[in-house]
Amino acid sequence: MKTLGNTLPRRFKAKASGAITAGKPLIVKADGDVAQISGNDLTQGSANEFDTNNSSYYAVIYDSSNARFVIVNRSGSSGPTKGRVAQIDGSDNSVSTGTAVNVRASADLAYNDGAYDANAARVLVAFMDNTVGGQKGGAAVAQVNASDNSISFGSTVYFETGKSMYIAVTYDSNAQKCVVFFSDNGDSMKGKARVATITPGDNSVSFGTVATFENGGTEDTNAAFNSSLNKHHIIYKDIDNSNYGTIVTGTVSGTSITFNTPVVFNSGTTNEPHVGYDVANDKLLLVFKDASVGGSPGTAIVATASSGGGYTLGSKVVFESGHTRTPNPVYNPDTGKFTVFYMDDADSDKGKFVVGTISGTSVTFGDPVIFNDADTSGSAKLYLQAAYDTTLDRNLVVYTGENNNYYGTAKVVRNESTNLTSENFIGLAEYAAADTETATVLIKGGVSTTQSSLTPGQTYFVQGDGTLALTADDPSVTAGTAVTSTKLIVKG
Numbered sequence: 001m002k003t004l005g006n007t008l009p010r011r012f013k014a015k016a017s018g019a020i021t022a023g024k025p026l027i028v029k030a031d032g033d034v035a036q037i038s039g040n041d042l043t044q045g046s047a048n049e050f051d052t053n054n055s056s057y058y059a060v061i062y063d064s065s066n067a068r069f070v071i072v073n074r075s076g077s078s079g080p081t082k083g084r085v086a087q088i089d090g091s092d093n094s095v096s097t098g099t100a101v102n103v104r105a106s107a108d109l110a111y112n113d114g115a116y117d118a119n120a121a122r123v124l125v126a127f128m129d130n131t132v133g134g135q136k137g138g139a140a141v142a143q144v145n146a147s148d149n150s151i152s153f154g155s156t157v158y159f160e161t162g163k164s165m166y167i168a169v170t171y172d173s174n175a176q177k178c179v180v181f182f183s184d185n186g187d188s189m190k191g192k193a194r195v196a197t198i199t200p201g202d203n204s205v206s207f208g209t210v211a212t213f214e215n216g217g218t219e220d221t222n223a224a225f226n227s228s229l230n231k232h233h234i235i236y237k238d239i240d241n242s243n244y245g246t247i248v249t250g251t252v253s254g255t256s257i258t259f260n261t262p263v264v265f266n267s268g269t270t271n272e273p274h275v276g277y278d279v280a281n282d283k284l285l286l287v288f289k290d291a292s293v294g295g296s297p298g299t300a301i302v303a304t305a306s307s308g309g310g311y312t313l314g315s316k317v318v319f320e321s322g323h324t325r326t327p328n329p330v331y332n333p334d335t336g337k338f339t340v341f342y343m344d345d346a347d348s349d350k351g352k353f354v355v356g357t358i359s360g361t362s363v364t365f366g367d368p369v370i371f372n373d374a375d376t377s378g379s380a381k382l383y384l385q386a387a388y389d390t391t392l393d394r395n396l397v398v399y400t401g402e403n404n405n406y407y408g409t410a411k412v413v414r415n416e417s418t419n420l421t422s423e424n425f426i427g428l429a430e431y432a433a434a435d436t437e438t439a440t441v442l443i444k445g446g447v448s449t450t451q452s453s454l455t456p457g458q459t460y461f462v463q464g465d466g467t468l469a470l471t472a473d474d475p476s477v478t479a480g481t482a483v484t485s486t487k488l489i490v491k492g
Contacts (some may be wrong), residue, residue, distance in 0.1 A: 002468070010446035010490075011430060016439040022432045023450035025462045025479060027424040033440050034183030036429075037420045037466035044371055045093030046412050051075050051100070051408030058385040058398045058408075061123050066146040070123045071398055072112045072437030073101060073408050079108025082143055083125065086148040090392045093412040100368065103140055103154045107131040111182075115144075115169040118130060119176035120198040123251040124205060126180045126217040128164045129156070136419055137164025137182055139196065141203040147157060153201030159194045160210070162186020166236070167219040174230040175252040181213070181223050181234055189217035191236060195255045208255030213248050213400040216240030224277045224284065229307055233284055235275040235321050238262070244268030245288055249309040260309025263303055268292020276329035280336040280471070281358050287340055290316070298324030298342055300356065302363050314361035315453075319354045320368060322346025326384045329356070334393050335464075338363075338473070339413070341371070341386045341397050350374065351384070351399055353413065359469040362453045366465050371411055374399050422475040425462055444492040447483070454482035459491075 017033040020026065024035045051073060059072040069086040082100040089096065103109060123142040128135050137160035140153045163185035170179050174346050178196040183189045191214030194207040217239035224233050232250040237243050245266035250259045268293035276285045278285050283302050290299040298320035304312040319327075323345035329338045339358040351372030366405035386397040394414045400406050424442055428448040433439040436482045442448050451468070452459065460468040462477040468488075472478075480490040 004113065004202060010444070011440055013438050013440055014439050016435055018435050020429045020433040020439050022429050022446055024363030024429050025466055025468070026426050026429055026439070027420060028426040029111065034426060034441055035419070037418065037462065037464070042227055044411055045095065048410045049404055049407040050083070050086070050097040050410055051121070053064065054384055054406040055400050056068055056109050057112045058383070058425050059114045059125060059387045060387040060396060060398050061114040061116050062387045063116050063123055063144050064118065064390055066129045066144045066147055067145050067389070067397055068149065069389070070114065070142055070144065070151065071097065071410065072114065074108065074110065075100070079130070080106040080365070080436050081109035081127065082113065083151050083153060085144055085151050086234065086396065087149055088389055088392050088396065088412050088417055089395055090394070093394065095396060095410050095412050097252070097410070098151065101151060101153065103127070103131070103153050104138070111165055113167045113169045115171040115178050117171055117178050117198050118173065120200045121325060122198050122200050122203065123176045124196055124198060125171060126167050126169050128167065134161055134186065135163040136161055137167065139180060139205055141198055141205050143203055152203070154205070155241065157205050157207070159182060159207045160192070160417070168217055168221045168223040168234070169230055170225045170250045172225055172230070172232065173227055177252055177255070179250070179252060179257060181219060181221050181233060181475065183218045189219070189239065190215055191218035191221060191234070193257050194288050195257050197255060200416040211257050211259065213259040214238065214379045216244070222274045225277045226277050226305060227279065229305060231305065232257070233275055233277070235268050235273045235286060237273065241280045245267040245273050245286070247286065247303065247311060265303065265311065265313055266290065266292065268372070271296070272326050274328055276331045276338055278331060278336065278358050279489060283356065283358050284403060285338050285356065285363060286328050287329050289324050289327065295346070296323045297321050298327050299407060300340070300363050302358055302361050304361065310363070317363055317365070318447055319356065319365040320344060320406060321349070328386045330386045330388050330395055332388060333390065336407050339395055341384060343384060344368070348374070355465055355468055357463055357465065357467050359481055360453070360455055364467045370399060372399060374401050403412070420464055420475065420477060422477060425477045427492060428488070429478070442478040442490050445489045447475060448488045448490060449486060451486050451488050452484050454488060456482050456484055458482050460488060
């Protein structure tokens, strides 16, 4: 004899509103049609051409105490390099900029990067100085005045006498210091670092001793601070090891930094790697142009760091199948998601972004969105950078585009609402369906067999962008329980 529960239907059919992919969560609309969940799309403000010269070598740093951004860029093909304050208007997602000033005299600076020092309430900007002998690595402290959106810079202090390239700067909230990472072209491109101490009274900076994180040649250095382990994660291309993608852990003590053994995360040519830290999941997102496979696609790997300097690596996930340049992962602590900005070389170098959600050891991405529908010129750190405004919950992306005479341009993008509510989730699509076709929906008790990378025994939640994750989103909607890596029992 069958129980009542066993006689209940586990699927139903309805008209599809828009294209539906097998395995995707669906909502039922007011007219009875079903549709895929869409949301967390990023709406865009108007483009602000803040520098009407050929612009490059951007650094974008968020000053959380003043709720302002600092933008640094080379203005013109050979400088000078300028800094300015940028402010987002939350009412219309526009951005305005204050008066630009030279970072150092009329100097042409390259490989600019920076970080906000929360202890000193100052921004540290580091750079390669093309106007001095040896193209030395230097740094200057920036102070923001929020009342009139002005900025001033302290005197330049040089941290390296040789040519310093591929600069990255992080802030260590535990040691309350900034760290400058760079490739020393005067010493076989070895990867090096120095801890920086800011004195806010006179906007000066001093440096600890030089430490080496890679004895071989390095390029495309980027770094992120892990606030859980109080460690720095430095990601780079190891040019003396077949251009493999490599990551290493650094720990600050006082004014010194020490490093663990480097770990290869991609055994192939790895260009323009960047790393971001997911605070909610305590994971790292590694993004890069994977030149080891055809087409050089934009690729991501989730990494879990250990206190001893090791890494557990997830599988590679492609977020852009075409030739991808300068991927920048920007973490949104409000949503627990990454927005990855990049240039799509396979689509006329258009500027695009995708939203990525980490679950376990993997990451899923939404569909690409265009933020610049024209050639977004350049590569690496030269022509595209982005940062997140923790006060207004918005991203600021800064770029150079051929469609506006290579002007320095800034644009705001923001998370929008989702069509998912606490009541309208109905189930998972059993099969794919085109718009207006009949869709088959697996409802409570049904088993979806088209999932991937699930953890058996774990409950999965529907996210606002239509993906599944182990943590609840807002609203909190339970999708079901995984029974294998590919099967999910729908709970609804």
